Amino acid sequence: MIHARSCAQTPLYLTLLSCMLFGVFACGSGVTLDGDDWNTDTAREQDADDHLPDPADSWDDASDDTHTDADFQDIFEDDTSENPPEYPFENLPALYDPDLVHSPITPYVAQNLRAIVERNPDLHNDVFAKIGDSLTVNTGFLHCFASSPDLNTHPELRSTADYFRAGLADTTNPYVRESLAAGVGWSASKVLTAPSLLDAELSATSARYGLVMFGTNDIGDGSGNIHTYGANLLNIADQMIANGTIPVFTSIPPRADNPTADAAVPRFNAVARAVAQSRQIPFINLAQTWAEQPARGLLNDGIHLNSFQQGCNFNETGLQYGHNARNLATLEKLHRLHSLLDLDAPAPDLSSEPLHGDGSSSDPILIPSLPFVDSRNTGTGGQSVIDAYPGCNAAQNESGNEFIYRFQTEHPIRVRAFVIVRTPTDVDVHLLDHTATGAGCLARHDREVIYDLAPGTYHFALDTFVSANGNINSGEFLFILLEEEE
Numbered sequence: 001m002i003h004a005r006s007c008a009q010t011p012l013y014l015t016l017l018s019c020m021l022f023g024v025f026a027c028g029s030g031v032t033l034d035g036d037d038w039n040t041d042t043a044r045e046q047d048a049d050d051h052l053p054d055p056a057d058s059w060d061d062a063s064d065d066t067h068t069d070a071d072f073q074d075i076f077e078d079d080t081s082e083n084p085p086e087y088p089f090e091n092l093p094a095l096y097d098p099d100l101v102h103s104p105i106t107p108y109v110a111q112n113l114r115a116i117v118e119r120n121p122d123l124h125n126d127v128f129a130k131i132g133d134s135l136t137v138n139t140g141f142l143h144c145f146a147s148s149p150d151l152n153t154h155p156e157l158r159s160t161a162d163y164f165r166a167g168l169a170d171t172t173n174p175y176v177r178e179s180l181a182a183g184v185g186w187s188a189s190k191v192l193t194a195p196s197l198l199d200a201e202l203s204a205t206s207a208r209y210g211l212v213m214f215g216t217n218d219i220g221d222g223s224g225n226i227h228t229y230g231a232n233l234l235n236i237a238d239q240m241i242a243n244g245t246i247p248v249f250t251s252i253p254p255r256a257d258n259p260t261a262d263a264a265v266p267r268f269n270a271v272a273r274a275v276a277q278s279r280q281i282p283f284i285n286l287a288q289t290w291a292e293q294p295a296r297g298l299l300n301d302g303i304h305l306n307s308f309q310q311g312c313n314f315n316e317t318g319l320q321y322g323h324n325a326r327n328l329a330t331l332e333k334l335h336r337l338h339s340l341l342d343l344d345a346p347a348p349d350l351s352s353e354p355l356h357g358d359g360s361s362s363d364p365i366l367i368p369s370l371p372f373v374d375s376r377n378t379g380t381g382g383q384s385v386i387d388a389y390p391g392c393n394a395a396q397n398e399s400g401n402e403f404i405y406r407f408q409t410e411h412p413i414r415v416r417a418f419v420i421v422r423t424p425t426d427v428d429v430h431l432l433d434h435t436a437t438g439a440g441c442l443a444r445h446d447r448e449v450i451y452d453l454a455p456g457t458y459h460f461a462l463d464t465f466v467s468a469n470g471n472i473n474s475g476e477f478l479f480i481l482l483e484e485e486e
């Protein structure tokens with residue numbers, strides 16, 4: 001029988017601050033099992049088409065795998081309750097499937113989004129801000145919606161397109177506004193540098209939503225600092241949430257101009273997904289969509305997205321172009337949010353099964369598949385059992401709290417494990433053998449470990465560094481584990 005642990009019944013915003021923004025998964029998603037066996041096919045996300053009045057996900061092949069309440073029957077077969085809950089994980093944070101275009105809007109996510117709205121109810125629900133680099137400045141992104149685009153292939157989206165066209169972002173509609181928070185060649189740090197261009201744009205537009213895409217310039221020639229990038233995305237998300245603006249993050253396209261930069265794109269996209277999941281805010285993942293398009297959706301320069309008929313043709317031909325696919329996915333996301341927050345539609349997606357394990361050495365968090373992302377906080381959770389890692393000849397004092405993850409592989413694999421933190425947090429990553437002990441340490445680093453694994457069972461310890469003066473540098477971290485291309 002599964003016993004799910006959830007956060008205390010406190011006001012939602014306080015819960016978000018103390019649990020989600022600083023490690024809600026440590027508070028709300030651990031599940032205790034009898035042993036390590038668990039059913040990964042249980043409680044998968046249901047296609048939004050089954051719930052939204054105007055379904056908008058018909059082009060997402062992954063959403064065809066739908067489930068009914070019968071799928072949950074085995075979870076409760078030993079439950080003595082006569083009336084088990086219809087959706088057993090609805091009070092737990094959602095996990096963001098890396099294979100889906102749209103992150104789920106589960107009951108938990110819906111509640112979170114409504115709480116953000118309550119932070120500033122006077123913002124304009126029919127206005128979004130555009131935040132990003134040249135890919136966002138380009139007129140191929142959303143400008144075509146300022147007129148009456150051909151939505152015959154997606155008539156359910158027409159009312160949403162009209163709704164935002166009527167919105168007033170300062171002096172014009174949000175589709176064509178020249179954003180103060182978007183510019184050619186910009187990286188994520190640009191909008192945060194004082195005086196904040198992000199604040200300026202949100203103040204000028206009173207936007208309820210912010211469409212965020214950074215990363216192409218953060219990668220640069222492939223040597224860009226992913227840790228700085230992750231910290232900046234966290235700051236952007238938190239700044240927008242504090243304003244009552246819902247961040248909508250979007251993955252970045254491939255880089256056909258530079259193989260090293262191209263290899264970094266999945267890592268940067270994983271960080272963007274981790275940030276969105278940690279805040280339970282919307283994420284649009286177009287990585288697979290662009291990968292399957294001719295020329296990978298790019299112009300001849302190998303950096304910028306191409307377009308067909310100004311980006312607003314959504315038939316089979318149009319969706320072979322980068323901006324067209326992005327425009328459709330963005331309108332679909334706005335449609336889902338508008339339906340939920342303005343039309344009071346129910347949360348369109350079922351809650352998925354959470355991660356298993358509480359992060360202790362006796363009950364490690366089980367990593368079900370790669371790519372994997374997670375968010376925890378060693379200041380509010382974890383345990384302090386492993387103080388040193390002699391197996392790695394490491395002299396660092398790691399006596400702060402740690403979280404332990406378990407990863408099993410049936411074939412040889414090279415992995416990249418890295419951690420994103422913000423100053424003054426200092427959480428280090430350690431790769432351990434099957435013993436999950438400091439003596440079983442195979443590799444460690446304060447930021448990143450790349451390692452070739454033979455088939456077997458391994459553990460990752462995300463442990464808090466304690467400085468020479470006794471300062472315990474605990475806090476929030478994002479943990480990302482990917483298969484590394486050789």
